[in-house]
Amino acid sequence: MSDFKTARDFGRFKIIEITRAAKAAHLASALSCYDMIYYLYNHYMKINAIDDPKRDRFILSKGHAAAALYVSMYQASLLSAEELNSFGSIGSILEEHPSPKLNGIETASGSLGHGLAVAVGMALANKNKNIKNNNIVLMGDGEQNEGSVWEAALFASANSLDNLTGIIDYNKWQATDRSNEVLALNPLSSKWESFGWQSLEINGHDLNAFRDALNFKATGKPKIIVSHTIKGKGISFMEDDNNWHYRLPNEEEMLVIARELNQ
């Protein structure tokens, strides 16, 4: 499989451009999970129409990475260039956290710990209706702090929701500190196993590994993909530097970024 490098370089540059134009935060958070969201929208999920009841469903539960979602949707022709470029501007429906008022957004996210339960509800409903779709939710590692994540996790395994896939963007950082130091996150994969989920651990920037994990059939139980990622992935001076949770690049840094991303 091609690793879609050209498309991903373009997408990363777009994320940085629109985030910078909007003077928005969370650039590094978006770059961390962008590869997976790009792959989901452009090479994996089946969305014939955004209101098709049989569509695959995706929730970006770590809503602060909205720029990665919008760029991926744009690349999948679910958003126009004009819409994408309006990100964060006055009157735009593309806010810094996804709004349910935007077509194609399945639920409001931004307050952490909400997305999994909503995805569980979708998976349960679709299972009852015998709709054979994928119900996918991407969470942050910091988001695993929220108790509501674990409430929903227990319900999903109790109800054998094998049409539900959780993804954790495990970049080892939360807003102000290392995610394994703030709370006792490790061992994350076996925590999910002990909650009754099938757990798979991959490099979240390796799209072949991601594809295989998505295709893995976990019979009778929900599946979690613990994806090891790098915050700020793709830009040499941003990678694993948590300052870019809030910072934006200046003109000089933009020249380096353009060069590194072949733009």
Add this chain to the structure above:
Amino acid sequence: MRNAFAKEVTELAKDNTKIVLLAGDIGNRLFDRFKEQSPQRFYNCGIAEAAMTGIAAGMATAGYTPITYTITPFNTLRCLEQIKLDICYPNLPVTIVGTGAGLSYAGLGATHHSLDDIGVMRTLPNLQILVPGDAIEVSACLRAAVESGRPTYIRLGKKGEPIIHDKDFTYKIGRVIPIKSGARHLIISVGNMLGESMVAVEKAKDKYGLDTEIVSMGSVYPLDKKFLKNAFNKFERILIVEEHGFVGGAGSAVLEYAYEEKLDTKKLTSIACAKSFLSGVGSQENARRKLGLDSDSILAKLTI
């Protein structure tokens, strides 16, 4: 009221296959008939109200009409942000049912009292708030909520409240429910205070020959503005009786409306609970007496 809820939700779910009932590990045997009739549409979500609320929202986005059910404080304040963001923000057809509101569970202590739910829920955009006064009103409100296809909170008492209506009726959300017409004085009874308010009205007639009008409020949001506007013209005194704190409660909602419309707020009397954590109140009956919510206290306010 809770038995009426169980009966009505079972009836509704018979024909309406979109209805799913999500319960927070409560109602032992209460939903046996529902489970027997629609086993694929009942879920015990465990003691996990935040998840239950999010799951309801997810099911609603996939075409279901979910109803969540547990004890009032746990189905409102405990999962407030899920109600706000998962249900109200996308304006989804989920009905949140809180049982044992107010001082229904007086003896269980302050953890189980709910004297703040209306006030808190009233701050959420898109959320209808219904306060049925007896078992018949419970059925009517539930049907109206499901029919509306909008986020709705229904505040129930417990079981065994006196039945005031003699027959079933169709409820229109945003309207008061007329009980008995009268002159000079009006009582707006909120939810489970209807029985007590009725006794006060009867005592007022027997003791003082007063012909008091009484309505069951039915809906705190939206308010029946037309009725209220007329009421401020027609009556000398308007009493709002609620087993809820004054701050943010139904009386406060009417006061806000009267203020906006520059109506004569001097006509208003709120009979509500003081802001405190109650302890040692024992029964609901005793708690009402202590807080001035019993029929004699209502009567006293009516005849001042």
